[in-house]
Amino acid sequence: MLNQTSRRQLLKNGGLLGLIATFGAAIPRLAYAAWNKAAFEGKTLPDTYKAMGADGPKESGEVQLIASDIAENGAVVPLQCVSKLPNTTQIAFLVEKNPNMLAASFDIGPDMVADVTTRIKMGQTSNVIALVKADGKFYTATKEIKVTLGGCGG
Amino acid sequence: MRRWNFALAAVTAASLLGAVGAFAEADKSIEGIEKYREALKDGNPAELFEASGEELWKKPAGPKNVSLEKCDLGLGAGVVAGAYAQLPRYFKDTDKVQDAESRVLTCMSTLQGVDVSKYVKAKWKSPERDDLNAIATYISGMSKDKPVKVSLAHPKEQAMYNLGKRMFYYQGGPHDFSCSTCHGQEGVRIRLQELPNIPTPKGAASGWTSWPAYRVSSGQMWGMQWRLADCFRQQRFPEPIYGSDVTIALSMFMAATANGAIMATPGIKR
Amino acid sequence: MGHPMKIRAASKGGVTEVKVLMNHEMETGFRKDSSGNVVPAWFIAEVVAKLNGKEVMTAQWGPSVSKNPYLAFKIKGGKAGDKVAITWTDSKGDTRTDEATVS
Numbered sequence: 001m002l003n004q005t006s007r008r009q010l011l012k013n014g015g016l017l018g019l020i021a022t023f024g025a026a027i028p029r030l031a032y033a034a035w036n037k038a039a040f041e042g043k044t045l046p047d048t049y050k051a052m053g054a055d056g057p058k059e060s061g062e063v064q065l066i067a068s069d070i071a072e073n074g075a076v077v078p079l080q081c082v083s084k085l086p087n088t089t090q091i092a093f094l095v096e097k098n099p100n101m102l103a104a105s106f107d108i109g110p111d112m113v114a115d116v117t118t119r120i121k122m123g124q125t126s127n128v129i130a131l132v133k134a135d136g137k138f139y140t141a142t143k144e145i146k147v148t149l150g151g152c153g154g
Numbered sequence: 155m156r157r158w159n160f161a162l163a164a165v166t167a168a169s170l171l172g173a174v175g176a177f178a179e180a181d182k183s184i185e186g187i188e189k190y191r192e193a194l195k196d197g198n199p200a201e202l203f204e205a206s207g208e209e210l211w212k213k214p215a216g217p218k219n220v221s222l223e224k225c226d227l228g229l230g231a232g233v234v235a236g237a238y239a240q241l242p243r244y245f246k247d248t249d250k251v252q253d254a255e256s257r258v259l260t261c262m263s264t265l266q267g268v269d270v271s272k273y274v275k276a277k278w279k280s281p282e283r284d285d286l287n288a289i290a291t292y293i294s295g296m297s298k299d300k301p302v303k304v305s306l307a308h309p310k311e312q313a314m315y316n317l318g319k320r321m322f323y324y325q326g327g328p329h330d331f332s333c334s335t336c337h338g339q340e341g342v343r344i345r346l347q348e349l350p351n352i353p354t355p356k357g358a359a360s361g362w363t364s365w366p367a368y369r370v371s372s373g374q375m376w377g378m379q380w381r382l383a384d385c386f387r388q389q390r391f392p393e394p395i396y397g398s399d400v401t402i403a404l405s406m407f408m409a410a411t412a413n414g415a416i417m418a419t420p421g422i423k424r
Numbered sequence: 425m426g427h428p429m430k431i432r433a434a435s436k437g438g439v440t441e442v443k444v445l446m447n448h449e450m451e452t453g454f455r456k457d458s459s460g461n462v463v464p465a466w467f468i469a470e471v472v473a474k475l476n477g478k479e480v481m482t483a484q485w486g487p488s489v490s491k492n493p494y495l496a497f498k499i500k501g502g503k504a505g506d507k508v509a510i511t512w513t514d515s516k517g518d519t520r521t522d523e524a525t526v527s
Binding site for chain 1: 452470484488493494495497501
């Protein structure tokens with residue numbers, strides 16, 4: 001019952017990491033300055049934190065990372081982050097075992113509730129980090145998400 | 155390669171089904187998967203395809219430059235709401251039992267004057283098939299939350315059901331497979347995907363009411379025609395012709411067995 | 425240009441919850457097509473959300489946001505009839521704006 005689809009899936013999922021790994025070279029020139037190229041191209045967690053100006057963030061119980069323990073498919077992994085920290089100005093999602101850790105970063109204006117949800121790709125089972133900036137300091141919440149490969153059909 | 159795959163499949167199936175000690179672990183995983191699926195339901199990208207399907211439905215097109223809005227999907231010309239939940243059904247004008255997708259082809263031909271043979275012959279992932287998938291997605295969405303209500307009153311409907319049942323159990327191909335090999339028993343799964351036991355009302359409902367579905371693995375929208383064509387491929391059977399009787403028959407077998415179940419279309423799948 | 429987004433915005437208890445589905449390939453840049461050619465990188469890199477014309481949130485995304493992206497966020501205040509506008513800009517410089525009325 002493992003079939004061509006699942007084999008392709010294996011190749012595709014296995015390949016996703018490699019694909020993202022070498023991504024840096026292919027990033028087209030962007031039309032705007034805000035995009036933090038160095039952060040999105042970071043290949044280690046410390047480098048990525050540094051590029052985000054987030055040296056040595058602390059784990060905080062006030063930051064909630066809401067996600068299922070297991071993802072049926074790494075191509076779509078739903079993540080939600082809620083920050084109870086006052087003056088939260090940024091929420092970012094990072095995947096430790098993706099070659100480029102940073103997936104998405106949200107600037108939270110004063111009119112926003114610090115609560116965002118999105119969906120990201122994961123190449124394999126990994127710790128996922130919600131990084132929050134509040135009052136100019138950085139805090140994290142971490143959760144391991146298992147990524148399974150699909151079988152056939154559906 | 156195929157042989158190897160099959161051998162591996164057998165081993166995988168055996169280890170999944172046989173490893174009693176791993177059941178507790180697997181149950182926990184299934185719980186996690188349920189949570190994952192729940193998180194995906196809110197914000198199903200199928201909605202994007204519903205929207206483009208609706209646009210295609212309402213946009214004048216073809217040599218006659220008319221829309222599909224006057225298409226009769228079984229509840230009268232122009233009635234889309236609730237139609238999918240009662241398909242496949244017998245249509246007098248074509249003297250045929252048709253599913254949503256084959257009926258759309260009829261309407262494209264009669265209303266719009268489109269030569270539909272290129273849609274029938276097109277490959278999956280072609281613009282033609284993408285359009286048909288989007289239209290089927292739109293139509294199915296207009297039956298969301300409606301109970302499946304498929305009739306077998308007309309002799310041709312009953313004949314279609316019988317043919318579908320026969321096809322479901324038809325065993326053949328290089329691996330001596332049938333639909334029922336995977337979908338004819340309770341409590342079976344491949345990895346973490348449960349395989350619905352199609353001949354039971356519950357299994358048929360789980361198979362029938364959630365397609366068309368958005369596949370997160372590929373980011374593609376699949377209608378039932380595509381789903382069935384892929385089942386044939388997985389069995390190493392020749393691919394059935396798009397909208398052909400054998401595909402409608404299998405849909406009829408599933409839909410009639412699922413009668414009374416609530417449509418959850420369009421769905422979202424791994 | 426791109427394809428239309430689906431935006432839902434609902435106000436409840438002084439908070440407006442916005443849910444957005446975007447139509448985008450989010451190509452990583454290293455996937456190969458059936459003929460073995462690399463499909464070039466192509467992803468939404470920036471998202472801006474406005475309430476009645478006032479910017480409330482901006483986001484930066486990389487290529488590991490999923491295909492056909494989903495985004496949900498909450499705005500303080502907002503009431504039925506207000507306008508929520510979402511704009512994305514992708515790595516090719518293509519951009520699209522769609523608007524929804526808060527219910």
